[in-house]
Structures are given as structure tokens and as C-alpha cells.
Amino acid sequence: MAPLQDDKAAEVTEVSIPKRPISTVVFIIAMQKEASPLVEKFQLTQESNSVFPNGVPWVRYSGKYKDLNINIVCPGKDVVLGVDSVGTVSASLITYASIQALQPDLVINAGTAGGFKAKGACIGDVYLASDVAFHDRRIPIPVFDLYGVGTRQACSTPNLAKELNLKIGKLSTGDSLDMCPQDETAIVANDATVKDMEGAAIAYVADLLKTPVIFLKAVTDIVDGNKPTSEEFLENLVAVTAALDRAATQVVDYINGKNLSEL
């Protein structure tokens, strides 16, 4: 029997923007240390009755803050190695599972990032990403090359950016903390100001499931500086996380009571 023709392309619709105040927000945060201050700030509690499958290390904190249902979802600790499950694979899975289970009005990916001083980034800056793309998916076949780069725009939030005086820049994502020459070439081609390990994968899943997403990225290390990324990252993680959490709180306060189209 011949398979049916795939006519799914015809079904694709735009990201839907409901004309009512934002009600449910899901933060996707890769590292526990990045999430903990926000969990406290919003007085969230860890859900013991998980919406996720048995055995996965994914952690969800939730609670009511002002008029919003806030969820913070982390990929949790690798069950064998005990380190945070960073990177695109875990981020994709928790974004998918969270959107399916919680049907949020908005996904916010908040986290630390490397910044490029050549593009104006300084340690402690918090960026709102305008666009995201991958820099480590090189597929040198026509059209597949574009698929690999996977550029996507974040949900447009001009009022939020202006009101909170956030820096705007492009975000480039790869699964390595360091940057090899091929990554660098791709990052330059992506015109990126900040570099992380999850954003473009989260954008891909959010786009697939027609869910608006924004990206808050706080700079822990200068990629085009003198210090090794891993050293600088660990040195600044706690202080920069505080800056990230201040910005995330401001974003949530601003969002409260507004429609997506007002952001």
C-alpha cells in the first residue's frame, strides 16, 4: 500500500496571539543555580506530582505570582553524572513536554551566555534576543544548510524592551561551551552578540508548537576576551545570575496583566 501524501504543510498556522492577558508562563532554565533565586523570588514550590514521565530528572517549580501562573522548568541533574543537563537535546525535550502539559501563553528562556565585546557585550549585561540560530550544525548541501542554521525570530516585544531598557542582540546556540574556528565563522555569519547552549533549540520547539518565546541572556564571560570561557563562566556565574534574576523579575512584573500584543 502506498503511503498517503503528507499534506501537513498546508496546516501550518502562525503563532497564535490570544487577545486576553497572559495567564501561564513557562521559564526554561538550564541550570539549577540560574533557577534557584527566581524560584525563591516568585515563591514557587517544586511539583512532586510530576506532569513529566517517571524517571526523567526534569524539575518543575510552580505557583501564582500576581495574576500569573508561573512555571520554572529545569532539565535537572543527569541521573548518572549529577551535573545539570545542559544543551540542546535536554532543552528541546523539556520545552516540548512543558508546552504539551502546560499550554503556556509565553515561554521565556532565561540563562547565562557568552558575550562578544566586539558587538558591545559586557559582563553582567542582560540581553533580550531578537533572533536565534545554531552555529554548530554545518550541513553543506543546498537548503539543508539553512535548516542547519535554523534562524528564528523571537516573539516581538518592542515595548518590553524599551520600558526595561534591555539590550537587544542576536543569539547563537551550540552544544559546546568553547568555540572552535568553525563555530566562530558561523557565529559571525549569525551576526550574534551572545552565545548560549540552548536558545535555538527552544526556539525550534516553540515554533513547532506555535508558542511565543522570548530569550533573556545574561553575559557571564567575554568570548572574544583573554580569559578561558570555562574559568570566567564559573567565576561570574553567581553574580551574573543575580542580574539575570532581576531582569527576569522585571519582565514578569511588566508582563502581568498585559496581552502578548502589548509587549
Next chain:
Amino acid sequence: MAPLQDDKAAEVTEVSIPKRPISTVVFIIAMQKEASPLVEKFQLTQESNSVFPNGVPWVRYSGKYKDLNINIVCPGKDVVLGVDSVGTVSASLITYASIQALQPDLVINAGTAGGFKAKGACIGDVYLASDVAFHDRRIPIPVFDLYGVGTRQACSTPNLAKELNLKIGKLSTGDSLDMCPQDETAIVANDATVKDMEGAAIAYVADLLKTPVIFLKAVTDIVDGNKPTSEEFLENLVAVTAALDRAATQVVDYINGKNLSEL
């Protein structure tokens, strides 16, 4: 309120091996051209009433073949670009969604791969992977480095390998079709004979959900040879896919009526 302590690590159990014949098999196949001959061979039909969310391009073919419920799941065509949704992010998502929806006894990731002649690989060889790992997730922080590499063993199938006379080798996964020097160093460290763009991500998800997985990889191009990978890949795709499909059919015929522990 302080978050509850995460005690999930204590709940981790081994991959469960049921003591009854394998009933449901899910093939994860990245490219339509790799899947189509198997869909015909097993006389599967495309499911129009999807177990997947609306709007995703994922395609499932299913049917009964001998005593087995066979499913072939492909990530489908990118909804904007129209090319197969290759790579680790899509593969992770469809593996997760398929295991959740279909609860298979066994996942089989079948696909084409690059081979290393220095490790004995030739065009058209079909390998059964003993181990899988990533080669493009460099995180130079202790323990995170091991998480990045993410080595996992395939489900042990010594009888199947011997009976079908399949070559055995280690598989290394990355999101690029080409190989930069840093990838090469990691591939050598992974002791890999074959290189693909999905395997280690599928292994990660299967492990997370305690589902046995095996990997069948047919060599379309010699990575350490003279021809550019992309050219050689496209040249050999159809012929090598035929070899892959013969091997996959032999595997299914061998599996039919057996317990996992007999493989």
C-alpha cells in the same frame, strides 16, 4: 518556601527486559528516502490520525508484520524549508514522543552514516553500533565534559550480530555533516568506526525512558577518504539505503517471536 530535595536519582531503574516475545518495534529514521523502501517492504500505512501534536511534520507509518507491530517514525520535512528534519533535536523529540505514545519493546535507529576506512569501514557496510557518543558537545569543565560526550551502550544483541553477520563498531554523533578538526579529535577519542547525526541523541532519550535501543548504520561515504562527504553521500544514498533496508528486514525477521534476552 524551600524547594523539595530532588531524590529522583534514587528512583532510577535499569532498562526493563520483559520475558515475553517482542511485540512493538519503533524504527526512528531521519530521512524519507531511507524509510520509504522499508515502509513498502513491511506494507505499512501512514497514520492519518496522528499520535503526535497538530502541526508537527513528524510522520508515522505502522502495520503488522509477522507477529510484530512495526512503526516507522520519521521527523518529516521542515515545514518552511521542505528538507528532512535531520539531526539531534528532531530525533530526540520524535524518540520521546514515540516512546510515550507507543511504549515500544525496542527502538531501532536505522540510517546512513559516514565510515572511517582507518577502522575498516567500506561503502555499503551495515554496522550494528556497540556504543554511541557525541563528538560536538565540548564542555571543558570536570564531569560536564563526560556529560557532553554522553557515551551510552546499545542494547546487547550478541546473537543477532552473529547470526546476521553484521559488523560491529562504535558510533559517534554530531549535528554537522562535515567534520572539523575538533570533531575529528573527539571522534578518535570516541574510538568510532561510523559517524551519524542522530544516534547518541536517540540513545539519550531511550535511556531516559528506559527503553532498549539498537543502531543500524549503513556507510554512504568514507570520512577519511578523498571525496567531499556531501558529494559522496548524495551519490551513494539510494544504493546504500537498499543495503540498509535488507539488513533492517533481516533484523526484523530475526527478532520476530523472540524475547529481548534472546537477541
